[in-house]
Amino acid sequence: MTWDVALILGIDGLANGAVYLLAGLGLVLIFSVTRVVFVPFGDVAAFAALSLAAFETGRTPATIGLVLTLAALALIAEVWSLARRGELARIPRALLGWGLLPALPCLAAWAISGHAVPAAVRIAVAVALVVPITPLVARVALQPIADASVLVLLIVSLALHFLLSGLGLLFFGPEGSRTGPLADGALTLPGGFPLSAQVMLMITSAVVLSALFFLMFERTVAGKALRATAVNRVGARLVGIRPARTALLAYVLASLLAGLIGVLVAPVMTMYYDSGFLIGLKAFVAAIIGGLVSYPLTAIGALAVGAVESFASFWSGALKDVIVFSLLIPVLMMRSFLARHAEEEAEEIDQ
């Protein structure tokens, strides 16, 4: 291996790592606030990429139908639970929030499909279209069992992944898609080594989004509420933070991250209906390195996973994924040696 090769692999790894970093942030965010390991995270990213590809080829993405169906289901669940509690006055707000709000991106998507619109509009609509998926899915399947054990939540989340990836196959077919590049051109580094604009965009996005994340958690009330819920759900309730509300915020933010990941990677990776799972799984390795709670450790883990993957594909292409997932073994061993054994989950009070 020469220095050039190492440099190319390093940058490739950095670009991959940037994607895993964003995905890892989403996974940690959802897990810390709701205790759900959100397996379908990657599927949402794939939906964004494939919807964007559908716009580019002039088709109407079937994602619209999915979002509308989910919105209808969520609306029924919400109205039913409000009616049962006798809070009829809050039904109009539920109609607005669970019915109308998710329908807006669908309307936009329906309006632009088949028309020639600027790439930026297509990208924005593709991202907006998938943002409601995670909160709606969570409202229908996860919120009713929000107080179940982590294992039950994981099983439900896994089932949701199979459901979504099956729907992805139905909607987009078995063949993959690539979208046009978001950024053209390349920068030549000293030494004549080209760095493509797309890779720079991926790395920059990861840095900027991480910074925004940091600012939100440090400086905004919503961010502090999320942190409070993550640290201690019962304590957060005692000071007037509603877990259902913070969970919703976490799901929306994670969904937005997934949508951004989808459109960022679509020009450099061939996305299939099931590509999201592998992205999610590698981000999960990064999140595990961060113990599913620490954002900085997850970021380091993501970059490590990206780099290991890149170099492993040079040493042995066929064993690449084996090497990446083997990372988990030493990490888990070290964590279990170092961790203080916390109490089993305390009983949660009812919502």
Place this chain on the structure above:
Amino acid sequence: MVIAAGAAAADLKVGLSVSLSGPNSSLGIPYAKGMQAALAYKPEINGRKVQLIVLDDASDPSTAGRNARKLIEDDKVDILMGSSGVPASVAMAQVGKEAKTPMIGLSPLALDPNENPWVVTVAQPPQLMIDAVVERMKRNGVKTVGYIGFSDSWGDLVYGALNKAAEPAGIKVVSNERYARADASVTGQVLKIVALRPDAVMTGGAGTPGALPFLALAERGFKGGVYGQHGLINPDFIRVAGAAGSGALMPTGPVIVAEQLPAEYPTKKMALDFKAVFQKVNNAPSTDAFSAYSFDSWLVFADAASRAMGKAEPGTPEFRVALRDAIMSTKEVVGTHGVYNFKPGSLYGVDTRARVIVKLDNGQWKLAP
């Protein structure tokens, strides 16, 4: 009642099982469309109507096997055709052998022909196709070739065939890089190949994942020739590979470039007929190689059935034996992919007339003479 049953039994029955749903459906649907075109092209054999029964195996080999059993036992078909994948086709052939029903496979088969004398396939043997690629490399002065392919049986098969053909041609295979169909990037593998500075690169992929090495090689500015094989002849490959696939050379059945073939090419007329009837039946042009395989299997069946009908009545076990013997003695049946000659002890029936080399040029396959 007896007369009605007799009349029904007199029809010829063809049972088709392909993947109309599931991950293999991008192959299975064209197969089924091609078969509908074939039915419209030749709906009668010796004055007898042919009935086509189509079942979906959902890309699952065990469903394909069950379909074959259902077609034989419930529908009493005279011949089986299918499927869209090698494992599903093998499962069907196994049932065909047990029930003594002949089968024309639509994909390459991994079977011992001496053990199962009831099956042939219209697909080209992989070695025949790879030989054509290696011949082309030799003509283009290639001395060393790097290989990158799937880390599965298809990648092994192409690598094996490449090695077998390259050695006698004086070409050295310098690498054996692999990647998984689901992989997002092959930068590492391609860097390794580029560092070896081969004259050309051979790829062993299929469909859209097969485009990955082309994209990575173009990104690294690889200047040598990039060669593919018939697994890549697919409009989805062109869509994903984009400009990176431009100039790639690969083998295919001549039907893909039927219009560009010289007038005296043996399969030209049949291929044009097929394209016309396909357009009429399906209201869309045929863009893939798969529908043409279905068409050819029907032509082989029609030829064999017309000879077998003199020996026994359709719908009877005797007819199935006669049909099998007739298929095994197929002589010079002109199809769209090639000219078919089947004989016992061999699964494949095509020769060098069943392959041409095409070049991807601006999103179109161009005949590379």
